[in-house]
Amino acid sequence: MEKGFGPVFVYLNSAPSSKNSIRILWNDAKKQMLKEVKNWPYNFTQSEDFPSSHQRGSVLGQLLIHDRYINESFFPASSAYVGLAAPGEVGSWQRENKGYQFWNQADEEGRFIIKNVRPGNYSFYAWVPGIVGDYKYEIDITITPGSNIKLDNLTYEPPRNGPTLWEIGIPDRTAAEFYVPDPYPTLLNNLYTQNHTENFRQYGLWARYGERHPHNDLVYNVAINNYHDDWFYAQVTRNTGNETYVGTTWQILFELHNVTNPGNYTLQLALASANNAELQVRINNKSDEQPHFSSKLIGGDNAIARHGIHGLYWLFSVEIPSSLLKEGINTVYLTQARGGETFQGVMYDYIRLEAPSSHTDSQVVI
Known part of the structure; x- marks a missing residue:
């Protein structure tokens, strides 16, 4: 090729x-x-x-979203990122590097046009800022010289099993909204201090997790804490001395006034990056030998070491039987179980707990 x-x-x-x-x-x-x-x-x-411009083709259309827990009606995929890439599974464009990709951004009404596409066979992919998950059009698209393909109105139904009980972060595929510490003065790169507001473009930020949480790992109460100030931008390993790095366990505390039983709650876990990590989930029992969920070994984008704020996107929908929950205070334990190196860890994009679909309570706004 x-x-x-x-x-x-x-x-x-x-x-x-x-x-x-x-x-x-x-x-x-x-x-x-x-x-x-x-x-x-x-x-x-x-x-x-x-190929010159007249030997290429274009694709246009409109992308809509249907999530009845956000809006009963269909609504436009405002500012969606839309693209053509090699045929594959949902989200496969992230890891595809042999073929050509052509991307553009939709307008506020979800309308888009992708111009000057080389002839060939493609899948149509999209993701929408503020909405979890990835979209893929079910039919592959063939571009021929001079073609102008108009797609019917496309509808994306994002992963959703029930109403939102609480959420942490913004589903935008980055960890930029979380707490990013000030850089070390001795490692400061002045190139990023002028006309920039992002601390994350600095070296050594990961090491400040141990300074901020010297003895115990992060504990976040959804009713009290603010993710801008209290959720560290990366769940990294902890240096226990002599350059020995171990995994860490974060806690999310939340209160349920009643538990829908029977029924399954859903924890939507979106990651902005992962590097040689294993994310485990336990519910109300940190000591469980077997986690309720494990991602297994994932990731290799090294965004933490490269002082970035995102790498490849991961989404896990974790079902939680109501039998594991209780009225009163509950705890989700998020363990990054792999250790041995400084840069093993994950960056979270967005976390959401959904009640069972039969749950009649209105959405809880934190």
Whole structure:
């Protein structure tokens, strides 16, 4: 299989020497970049492996969402990320790197157009900021030269088994909304301190978990705590001395005034990153030898070490029988069980507990 890279555009600019010269150069380069984006794909190339614009096709349509616990009616997938990639399973585009991918972002009404797509066979994928899970259109799409394919209104029904009892975070595939500590002064990268508000672009942040929780791991009460301030951005290992790193167990405390019985509750666990990790879930008994759920060994994106805020996305829907819950205070134990290295861990994207579908209580707003 052949795959082309390029053409490559190099832009050299200049500006009078002054205290603002770097900013002037940078802004000018960004303007030029936007011009080149509009001009792509270039038609001057002579390679058979680089189709010109008239040899490509496009796909357009509208994506809607149906989640009756958010809205009884269908509503638009506002700002959805939509793309064409090699045919595969739901979410497989994340790990696919041999074929070509073409992506765009939908407008506020969920309408989209993906232009200048190379001829070939593709699956249509999407994900929506604020909505858990991945969407895939059930029919593969064949692009031919000059084709303009209009899809019917597409409907995404995200994973959902019942009404929300509580939630932690924002389903946006990053851990940026959680507590990110200040960087170490000795490791500070000043490149990211000017006109930037994101602490996560700094080295060594993971080590501050042990400083913030020196003796006991994180405990989060959904009725009291705020995830912006109290949920550490990454569940990392703990250094117990002599460079010995062990897994950690976080707790989520929540109160149930009544338990729907019989019935299954659902814990939606969305991860923004995982690296050589194993996430285990226990309910109300930290000492259970066998966890109620285990992800097994997952991840290898190393976003923690690279001071990023997300890697590959993972979603686990964990059913919890009502027999494991009780009226009053309950505890979910989240154990990252793998140890031995500094960078083993996970970043959470979003956590939600759903009541059984027969549950009649209204959504709890924390």
